[in-house]
Amino acid sequence: MTSPVLTGTLTQTVQAFLDAFARHDIDAAVALADPQVTVTVHPLGVRDQGADALRAVLADLVRGFPDLMISVSRVITTGDVVTALFKAEGTQAADYAGAINQEKHLDVDQAWRFATGSGLITEIAAYWCQAQLYRRLAVKRYDEIAIA
């Protein structure tokens, strides 16, 4: 099957990924990544490879914050790299990153760096501040994340 994005620009591929993520369509987002995509999520300590790893990262976010809203402020293309700056907002409805659900509202600015090749996303590196995330979820200590 030939995806329409394969004929688009690298920026369009990443934009399509962000659009799919924003509407919680994990399958559509993952379909835009190479099956061997490298996934690095610095704040979570994730350094993995493959579509399942990417799916897990996205699905965990949507599961933890079912009303997750992704507001993209900038998409910057530098060669084969596309960097997206966005704010992730949502209300916690399930445990996330070890933090128990206290129904707190989350808003964290993030930067995701995408490397692309052959029309697909080959690398994703996500940067955000876990201190900001835990602060909003009412976590008090890093060594006692699950204790409210």
Added chain:
Amino acid sequence: MTELSQRPRTAESASAVVTEFFDRYRAHDIDGMTDLCSINADFSYVPVEIWGKQRVLRGDGKVCTVGKPLWTGLVTSFPNLSNTVQSITSNDDGDVVAQVDIEGTQQLAWGLVAPAGRHYCEPHLFIFHVGADLLIDGITAYWNDAGISQQLGHNEVD
């Protein structure tokens, strides 16, 4: 100004400015870093936020008023502060994206973190904009501040 400003802005020349910026940062040449920025360069260290009772102080403002004091404080608290540039990509519009590991050993208090002589190394993502005059007119950075706190032995979120 230096030879850098004599050249037209291209992806390569913009990238060279940022490479020089991190070289000067590695040398703790804070004035030199500032010299690479325009007088009114924007600055945003996104993870920097200090929650008070009535307001939140953020790491947003200008290079000269927010960035320079932050850099000075960092090299004071971490006298061996260093950086390793993992990648730099750029475009002809002056956008430069850099993946940089920043590391250092704490000797003095940094924010709420008391000095315990511990070392940290944390990946950062920097987004620069380099103007047509080959001066940096915008710096935005993202990293996980919780990672730094934990490496330094500070386990309280606030």
